[in-house]
Amino acid sequence: MVGAAAYVLAILLLFMAGGARRGAAAGGGQPIAFSHRLHAGQLKLDCQFCHFYARRSASAGVPSVGHCMRCHELVETKSPDLQKLREHWERRQPIAWSRVYDLPDHVVFSHEKHVRAEVACARCHGAVETMETVQPVQEEFTMGWCMQCHKERKASLECLSCHR
Ligand code: HEC
Numbered sequence: 001m002v003g004a005a006a007y008v009l010a011i012l013l014l015f016m017a018g019g020a021r022r023g024a025a026a027g028g029g030q031p032i033a034f035s036h037r038l039h040a041g042q043l044k045l046d047c048q049f050c051h052f053y054a055r056r057s058a059s060a061g062v063p064s065v066g067h068c069m070r071c072h073e074l075v076e077t078k079s080p081d082l083q084k085l086r087e088h089w090e091r092r093q094p095i096a097w098s099r100v101y102d103l104p105d106h107v108v109f110s111h112e113k114h115v116r117a118e119v120a121c122a123r124c125h126g127a128v129e130t131m132e133t134v135q136p137v138q139e140e141f142t143m144g145w146c147m148q149c150h151k152e153r154k155a156s157l158e159c160l161s162c163h164r
Pocket residue numbers: 030034036039040045046047048049050051062063097098099100101102121122125128129133134
């Protein structure tokens with residue numbers, strides 16, 4: 001349902017977004033200057049419209065080029081970044097996004113458990129819909145930080161819940 005609603009909204013916004021945002025700083029080290037502020041902020045796309053694995057797996061996942069093209073076959077601007085996106089699509093070549101967050105391998109984390117327990121994305125990732133480029137809001141995800149909320153929410157404090 002979120003998906004359908006987002007499309008209707010996006011189509012309405014196609015007519016409104018032209019000229020809404022111009023000349024924002026590019027990149028932040030990403031291969032294509034994808035803006036959360038535009039897509040999640042101005043266009044109000046739901047986080048899980050793109051990160052749709054969050055509710056059903058450990059990873060939130062990053063959308064494929066095909067997911068972007070569901071809109072960008074129609075939505076074109078003179079942006080060189082959209083040109084790059086189309087080239088990826090034509091060559092069937094995935095985009096090598098740089099990771100922002102990355103836990104050490106000995107830690108187990110699951111988006112599914114947290115999303116189902118209704119912990120908001122913003123509680124851990126900050127106000128991503130205001131960010132041109134995703135910036136880490138936690139210096140790092142430390143054990144103390146995980147434990148503090150687990151105590152408050154009476155979630156597991158067992159070593160083996162978070163460590164293999
Ligand atoms: C239109 C699709 C789209 C929407 C909507 C979207 N994202 Fe993203 N998100 C991406 C893409 C593409 C990337 C990878 C590039 C980047 O880091 O900007 C990403 C990356 C991220 C990352 C960094 C992941 C990492 O560690 O590398 C976080 C955190 C994130 N998104 C959270 C959110 C949140 C929270 C929302 C809702 C407020 C949201 N996203 C909405 C497409 C989207």
